[in-house]
């Protein structure tokens with residue numbers, strides 16, 4: 153089987169002015185002095201375009217922390233990619249936004265931590281909420297694709313209706329409501345972030361009603377917390393199937409979190425052509441087909457739909473990256489999840505904030 | 511409001527565009543990925559300039575593709591535009 157890459161997630165820097173308690177960056181971040189150069193990224197985008205990649209997601213850290221960001225957008229467009237900027241909005245101003253749009257930026261995804269200023273600033277560890285509101289107003293005045301991203305968890309989920317109402321009048325075409333996924337910094341804060349089952353059920357009802365009401369006006373993408381699911385998510389639509397992530401120093405990973413899996417060596421664009429890494433490198437091929445699968449996945453009908461779930465989650469919760477994702481109710485290790493959910497309570501935890509790399 | 515009729519005037523929503531000419535496939539690039547533009551779909555979307563009405567677009571297509579299939583061109587064009595409008599890929603002007 154041939155795997156055709158469709159999307160490239162480019163973590164152009166791990167530097168970020170925010171300190172979100174659920175940041176998906178690895179706990180060990182790449183330093184500024186080691187980051188790829190402008191020319192390195194331009195070469196990567198050209199190679200990706202030639203390989204048939206359609207979408208480029210510029211993310212970080214905060215991608216605006218790179219002074220060459222407009223140049224990167226332009227190079228991505230020249231490579232015939234659709235360019236999405238995933239940003240906190242911090243570092244944006246009217247001049248910069250115009251420059252990005254002139255360079256060919258297709259779409260901006262702006263994150264919000266909450267709808268109320270106090271908690272929003274608490275979750276991001278910065279006073280950034282008011283600024284984000286101004287950025288949203290600035291984006292809506294321009295002709296560029298605009299999605300709001302709202303990460304939800306136990307401490308803000310009860311304001312979901314207000315969040316959707318905000319999205320409705322924000323000028324965005326889409327809102328992504330994403331329950332926290334427990335990797336990276338979020339795993340460290342899981343006890344405080346994990347919602348109750350009642351909250352999750354309620355969030356599903358709210359989103360369904362809102363989708364009906366807002367049809368054709370505002371699209372709602374919804375990511376459910378997989379701890380409460382019966383079967384795992386088809387993580388990244390399969391390891392090494394459609395998407396790749398390149399970190400600030402050029403390592404090519406199948407997803408945000410795979411760096412936690414011991415024994416995997418990720419090949420670098422500094423040493424190999426991108427096509428070779430995608431097609432041949434050991435790490436991208438490690439869980440690509442079904443040969444690694446244990447029982448019950450090996451003989452399960454759902455394996456072509458969910459690919460046995462997430463390898464990183466399997467490692468983080470069972471210590472074995474080649475185990476069935478414990479989220480699956482058929483997994484021998486599923487009790488791990490039941491125990492975690494059994495302990496969900498309202499107790500306040502002290503947040504562990506994301507630290508900025510040097 | 512999202513209904514598409516003969517007098518509707520539509521254009522691509524921000525963040526949606528056709529793949530450049532010469533790309534390996536005719537695609538409509540959108541924030542979530544890409545939609546394949548089969549048959550005359552690309553031509554139909556190209557005609558949406560935020561000024562022409564759906565009626566004018568249908569007439570243009572009938573003129574181009576011959577009038578014996580006039581009714582079919584009309585229903586299929588309306589169906590495609592309705593689908594794209596509901597998906598948020600098109601906006602009304």
Ligand code: SF4
Nearest residue numbers: 449452454455460480
């Ligand atoms: S047993 Fe494996 S393939 Fe089957 S649903 Fe569970 S994770 Fe998916």
